[in-house]
Amino acid sequence: MDLGVGERLEVVWKKLEVWEGSTRGKNKVIRRWRYRSRKVAEGRVSLWNRFLPEKLQRLTPLYDDLVEIAVRKSHGARVCGLKEVLERCCGFQEGCGSVVVEWDDKWINPLSLASKGWAFESVDERKRLVCRCRSCCRTIVVDLNPEESSVYLRRSCWLNGVVKGHGACCPWRNVQFNLDKEYYLNKSNLVHDIERISRALKKPCNLPRTSQEPLSPDQLTQLKKVFHYDGDDQLLALLVRGYEPIGNDVVRCSACFRKAFLHNYSTLNYHESWCRYRDENKLTEMILSALSLDFESCGNTGSVEERLHNLETYLEKL
Ligand SMILES: [Zn+2]
Ligand SMILES: [Zn+2]
Numbered sequence: 347m348d349l350g351v352g353e354r355l356e357v358v359w360k361k362l363e364v365w366e367g368s369t370r371g372k373n374k375v376i377r378r379w380r381y382r383s384r385k386v387a388e389g390r391v392s393l394w395n396r397f398l399p400e401k402l403q404r405l406t407p408l409y410d411d412l413v414e415i416a417v418r419k420s421h422g423a424r425v426c427g428l429k430e431v432l433e434r435c436c437g438f439q440e441g442c443g444s445v446v447v448e449w450d451d452k453w454i455n456p457l458s459l460a461s462k463g464w465a466f467e468s469v470d471e472r473k474r475l476v477c478r479c480r481s482c483c484r485t486i487v488v489d490l491n492p493e494e495s496s497v498y499l500r501r502s503c504w505l506n507g508v509v510k511g512h513g514a515c516c517p518w519r520n521v522q523f524n525l526d527k528e529y530y531l532n533k534s535n536l537v538h539d540i541e542r543i544s545r546a547l548k549k550p551c552n553l554p555r556t557s558q559e560p561l562s563p564d565q566l567t568q569l570k571k572v573f574h575y576d577g578d579d580q581l582l583a584l585l586v587r588g589y590e591p592i593g594n595d596v597v598r599c600s601a602c603f604r605k606a607f608l609h610n611y612s613t614l615n616y617h618e619s620w621c622r623y624r625d626e627n628k629l630t631e632m633i634l635s636a637l638s639l640d641f642e643s644c645g646n647t648g649s650v651e652e653r654l655h656n657l658e659t660y661l662e663k664l
Pocket of ligand 1: 463479480481482483484511512513516517518519
């Protein structure tokens, strides 16, 4: 190794140390906020722990986990759980399946209601949607097909019904799940899609053939290399457009939960206007651009000089 490369490696190593150190520092702060030393009131009789011998019965944990306490106190109020938001969103789509609804793409739709803590309860005889908060147990009623509809009215329904419908102490009253950061496609959450697609490709699946092939041959070849996959093109094409097979002939979007039959599947975009995969080619483009560095170096070890240059470029971006 020549002297120049050695010096550059030294610089990269120092940068990595600084980065690792700063991350450790952040963790410390987070832990301090998360845990609180436990104070046992005088004279309080602790509960009997049947897994411990008698002489160790007085031993209790020294710290309380504040996150666990908050979850116990406010049942159903996990404001940071994407899985819970998607479950509630799916509940609205399934529950309103028998009603023709034109969802508003910004104020009132299954995703916005779910992101504000509301879950599907029922649709009444006047085609009004009843939602319930699992944290404060309050309910609100939303008219699905109002006689008058304007941006002003929908915004007013959001502010006065959806936001103020929660109880004064409910955590959802002042908080909303961060859709831009966690739900909509961006680099930081791309890993969820890569995991979803990798898992789905491993399951056995027999889809009927359709004439539609929305991806270019070049994109398909690259995606197959990225996922180390050599099977059905159509399955891969459906997965990168957000769909997952739920039957022999039916696919469902994993973000807006709209269903489509494969036998009449066409170039039509079946996603809701507010769906993560509304722009159907965006995920493919993001995966290929995010993994292009690894993809190009796949099977090509390159010289130390090239690999060091790639590492330096990567660190500059951090
Ligand atoms: Zn509530
Ligand atoms: Zn969708």
